[in-house]
Each structure stands twice: as structure tokens, then as C-alpha cells.
Amino acid sequence: MRQAIKIIGALALVGLLASGCNSTDTLAPIPGDGAPVDDQASAPLLGDPGQPAGTAPATPALAAPATASPTLTSLPAGQVRGQIRFMPVIGAPVNAVTPLSRQLAVEARNRGLAILSASAPGGDHVLKGYFSAETFNGQTTVFYVWDILDPSGARLHRIQGQEAFPGSAGDPWASVPANVMERIATRSIDEYANWRGL
Numbered sequence: 001m002r003q004a005i006k007i008i009g010a011l012a013l014v015g016l017l018a019s020g021c022n023s024t025d026t027l028a029p030i031p032g033d034g035a036p037v038d039d040q041a042s043a044p045l046l047g048d049p050g051q052p053a054g055t056a057p058a059t060p061a062l063a064a065p066a067t068a069s070p071t072l073t074s075l076p077a078g079q080v081r082g083q084i085r086f087m088p089v090i091g092a093p094v095n096a097v098t099p100l101s102r103q104l105a106v107e108a109r110n111r112g113l114a115i116l117s118a119s120a121p122g123g124d125h126v127l128k129g130y131f132s133a134e135t136f137n138g139q140t141t142v143f144y145v146w147d148i149l150d151p152s153g154a155r156l157h158r159i160q161g162q163e164a165f166p167g168s169a170g171d172p173w174a175s176v177p178a179n180v181m182e183r184i185a186t187r188s189i190d191e192y193a194n195w196r197g198l
Contacts, residue, residue: 081112
């Protein structure tokens, strides 16, 4: 039975990824490009400084103020082991992205990774996340995929996994507790750091 659940969930995630990879019209705009954001389609992962993580901005443009630093996680210069950017997460609502975003920032800082604003140039890698949630037989599973891209957008590596927990609701995302998203964030940064050899 569990194998059937995993297969169904994997097929759903593959379908989500296939639809997202074949067209760019479902992607949220890059923060700072001036385009409006549709909070229902995707939620911003890490906002600019002064913006609570995972919340919608008051104005359509997500650009940081001109005086704001492009680095969201500030680390002493000798402790920075890398710089990464996150694109808006696809498939997860803001209430799930908020704890994910906060924990990603904590874990990145612990690993010596500075998180740049999505609109900032440079950085070592760009992480683009795809999420889905399915409920079956009283259990909810969150599936996640991170594509690790170079600054030009070429995919270098993929991290994927799932987190299951007891509980269900009509909308699977309604039953996802913050600690599940935090565990996904911790595991994601661990896998990224291991891939990089940090």
C-alpha cells in the first residue's frame, strides 16, 4: 500500500515538473522585474531585506529599496563559503513557504552560505523549488524538488524527496504543519552542501 502511495505521489510530481519545465508562463516573476505576482500560482521564497519571508509585498514590484544590501543573510566576510539565490517556489502556498523560507535562511547561515536576493546578480548557484502535496488514506505527503542552476540558468543538479506525516484535509496544504516544511528546508540545505562538498 505504501509503495502504491509513493508511486502515485511520484507520478503527480513528475506531471507537475513536466508541465513546469515545458513552459515558462507558470513561473512567478523574478523579484525586481516589475511584474505583478500571483500569490495563488506561487509564493516568493525569500523576500528582500525588510520583507517578512514568504509574504506578499505591498506593491507589485518586488525590488529591494535602492539602499538595501543584496545579501539577505549577512555573514562576516571570513565565514562566507558560498552565495546562493532562490527563485520563487512553485506549487506551495504562502503559509507553507513561510516556515520553509525561515529555516532555509537559518540552515544556509549555519553552513556559511549567504543568500542573495533573487534580483541580485551573481552568486554561485540558483535554487528553484517545485512542491506538491497529496493526501491518501489519512496521510499527507509533501513532495519537493530543487533544481540547482548555474547563474546562467543551466541545470547542474537536482535534489528531490518527500516528507510524509499522519493527517489529511480536503486541501492537502491545509494539514501541513510548519515543522514538516522546516525538516524539508534542513534536508535540502544539507543535500546542497553535501553536493558542493561544504
